[in-house]
Amino acid sequence: MKVLIAEDDPNTREGLAEVLQREGYDTVCAANGTEALDVFEREKPDFVCLDIMMPGVDGYEVCREIRRRQTLTPIIFISAKSEEMDKVVGLELGADDFIMKPFGVREVIARIRAVTRRCLAARRHDPAVESFSLLDVEVFPLELRARRGNESIDLSLRDVKILQLLHRKSGQVVTRNEFFDECWGIDYLPNSRTLDQHISQLRKRIERDPQAPAIIKTVHGVGYRYEK
DSSP states (O other), X not given: OEEEEEOSOHHHXXXXXXXXXXXXXXXXXXXXXXXXXXXXXXXXXXXXXXXXXXXXXXHHHHHHHHHHTTOOOOEEEEESOOSHHHHHHHHHTTOSEEEESSOOHHHHHHHHHHHHHHHXXXXXXXXXXXXXXXXXXXXXXXXXXXXXXXXXXXXXXXXXXXXXXXXXXXXXXXXXXXXXXXXXXXXXXXXXXXXXXXXHHHHHHHOSSTTSOSSSEEETTTEEEOOO
16 A cells, blocks of 8 residues: 655654655655655555645645546645644644644554545445435436536535445444544534534535435434435
């Protein structure tokens, strides 16, 4: 598996590459955001470790651009930015996990393995990986889009993960903790409105009437549910 390490600090970049190579990974490196996008396009890595604070194009913009290219390549942010909002922004942009500096190399390797397992499982074992339907909306996960009749609806990677989870657990309540665990890759943030805000925006795109949703129904105090 090839891992792209985008990090402006040479000691961190080279140290992480050395550790990953000892674990059997192939690595390619970039020292800034522009170089990271060039290396990503040229090398087609299977995984991206991404710093946020890099000269020129920062890690947020790199993540946004990778997702704009409609790639499902797993991304982990590794950053010294430690505020909860930094983590939320990174995950909202489509990253699969967030590790704060200073970090332990064993933790990074464990997180890479966990995210890889989760992403591969979603692609290989979900019967809805090619397409699936939620009432009259057909979702195409690998294309990051949905369709209602002749209308095409753009989706983010997070949107797809949410809809896959609701589809897989059709008829059951999906708790807030499950959403954060499977779609954000983090533990539940008790005071965060991130999930509700994301669902609200998603409803505007996929529901015929977002004020009376038929696809993503609220289960007050618990989570959300989809019923056929």
